Amino acid sequence: MAAFVIRRLLWLPILLFFVSLITFALGVYGPGDPIKVLLGIRANPETIERLRHEYGFDQPFHIQYLRYVANALQGNFGYSLVKYRDQPVGGLIAHALPVTIQLNLVAIFLGLGIGVPLGLLAGLKRDTWIDLLIRGLVIAGISLPIIFLNPVLTFIFSRRHDIVLTAANLRFSIGPLLPMVQGYWDGIFSAKVILPAFIESLGIIAVMTRQMRAGMIEVLSEDYIRTARAKGLRERVVIVRHAMRNALIPIATILGLMMGGLVAGSFLVENWFGVPGVGALAFDALFSRDYYITMALVLLIAVAYVLSNLLVDLTYGLLDPRIRKA
């Protein structure tokens, strides 16, 4: 077991080496240049040359890369070049990371809370209209692009809607629900979290629903379910105690894998709703070629995925002795 963990962890530096090398090369050789973004339209060759020299961007690639690695190993991930000029990258990430983790936790929570019951229901009512409806909704939800959902949902919640039902002689107004769309990000206990979390949870709902449905269908065809029913157990007991619990196992795996994604923020959602998280930071960094920020974020996400995969494998090992021995 310990050997397994150590072996896996030994891969981490190798992976980080390649990830950092590729990202760094993209930063150095890719189109655009942070110095020119910083100087903008007023760039003069003298200033460009001076800043490139002072930052060491005129050095050969391997020198630049090795210097970055040496600094990074000492915990110095550089300073923002353009967007948050001279702020330490570590500090910027420390500020953005909690925001994204919170938002993603809420999204995962929503995804579980909505997806699992929906999948359960769809699996139980397989091939009925309920199943079809749920599957249709889930497909619609995951298919609607975020770039479409952002403005549409914002529009819906920022206006007053007068609803008139002549048949029922009803007439009422909804909205505008401004707390949901106005103001700056104020943590996950404010109404501002609802729309971004909901939009981010759509994908999770889809995965959870499909997994839960497939799991239920598979489990329900197992011999032990037939045995349980033959024993004369009540259907509710069969479903809850025998079927559902087994169908939930793969959900745990998916959840584990999602933990790696906790640190990665959504570009589109965070930017649209003004969530000052990792996604918004990465977006700013990419568009201003602020590549020390990009580097640090890529490394962070890589580490998070490696660790969460390791965690999942370990859990598997605990769940299934066959893997532990391998």
Next chain:
Amino acid sequence: MSKSESAGGNRWLIGVIVILLVALCGAVCVGGGVLYFLTQPEANPFAQGGPSTGATPGRQAAPTAARPPATGDRAILRLPGGTDPRTLDPAQVNDTNAGEYVAEIFSGLVALDKDLKVVPDIAEKWEVSEDRKTYTFYLRKEVKFHDGRPVTAQDFKYSIERVANPATLSPTAENYLGDIVGVREKLSRKAAEVSGVQVVDDYTLKITIDAPKSYFLAKLTFPTAYVVDKNNVERGGRTWTDKPNGTGAFKLKEYVRGQRIILAKNENYYGEVKPKLEEVQFILSGGSAMTMYENGDLESVYVTISDIERIQDPNSPLNKELYIGPSLSTGFIVFNTRKPPFDDAKVRQAFAYAIDRQRVIDVVYRKMPLVAITILPPGMPGYAEPANPNPYDPAKAKQLLAESKYAGKLPDITWTTIGAGGSAAQNVQVMVSMLQQNLGARISIQQTDDASFFNTIDDPTKNPYQMFDVGWAADYVDPQNFLDILFRSTSTQNWASYANPEVDKLLDQAAVEKDNAARFKSYQQVEQMILTDAPVIPLTHSREYWLTKPYVKGMIYPAMIIPRLKYISIER
């Protein structure tokens, strides 16, 4: 798998699942709470100010949006802040977004007043030597930093030395202080000190420049030349501007990245115009500024093109709150004169006559900017009203094209523009179809992101773009800032690769001309020559559209970075 094993294994598995789920719930509740606490202003590394300036108490539980707090009877001005400023360090400022804050927190020897004239600021007066290369500034004696330390000539010496120190990595050192003798030497590590800056006594500073330059004082109004506190900079390290100790009319009270910047009145401000507002809150990001204004959450807001029609309706209550101000800028269509077919002036002239600028502005821009016929924007000294307000003439355009060497064989043209997405900017599309209709030109539109765009046009000798559109806003109020910088054959910003020896000669003359009237006359002559050669087509002079609540008095919307908040008061 035997039955007993499966049952035992199951129970075990169920346990794990339950634990995972409970752990997740726990993580959400506890972790969320802890992380939320960490992001509170008191605990996060970007928050400014003492504990009293922190978060509003008790908002954790309240399911309301983070609206800017109601101001009650206090003189608080709430403005939309847009995106975070890149920096609050005067040596690093090179855009108006950051400049707006820095000009309030810091100040320098000279400043621009409301009419964009250079006026005394920390320097109460100055003398210019006979050869017009040495400036002697006499400082006011009562000026203090926010922490109470008096400002002396040494502080200015330190501030200029700091900008010229290559380790400061200032992006504006050459542009704004490069005229001072010794600055370039220090920047390139050839000298340890800036020889052109001398402290005569505590309140007298002598600055020597390399040649007589009538726009030098105007350059000193830019933040690069502001005074900073040595102790503040050296103790604060690279992030010293988290707690800036400036000299301006306002102090930084609180800055929460991505949320708000709060400036508070500097009670000891030295200027004649004292700040009247207790506090100014800039709300960063956070939804539609227009909606916030209409809900009374902001005192002033910029108007975007989507709202302009409803606000310009005289029946709209907002119409009375509308202010339209100039911004010293010009949008251009640029022809690369090294690339066919634009190496022929007749083709460029034909294009200029074939575009109905007024119609583009009426239809696409909803009349928000002014149509530009001249290079210099209105409000710039030396600006001359154009004789012909819209030289649209398709017949003349056709004739010019027929006279050119590309008559009947105009090559395909690519117009490069900043943008992304399915359809290019409407203005470009409209103009392309005008050129197609009037001249039969086949023009395709190529979109690119701004980082790549500026990276490409940056070197005019290598720029592959045939035709593109770009804007220029004044750095300082002098025609030199447009005509010399954009059209001198050796300039980096000579996007069109325009080379006219006569223009260069006139620009040289104008640069050293003592008499302003004669100088502006030379610049007008230069402008006429350029417009005739048509390396660019001026298209728009932008204007600022702002709404302001009636109880806000003295609001100004300057076209340049100037300390403006001190003029504003709230009278309910």
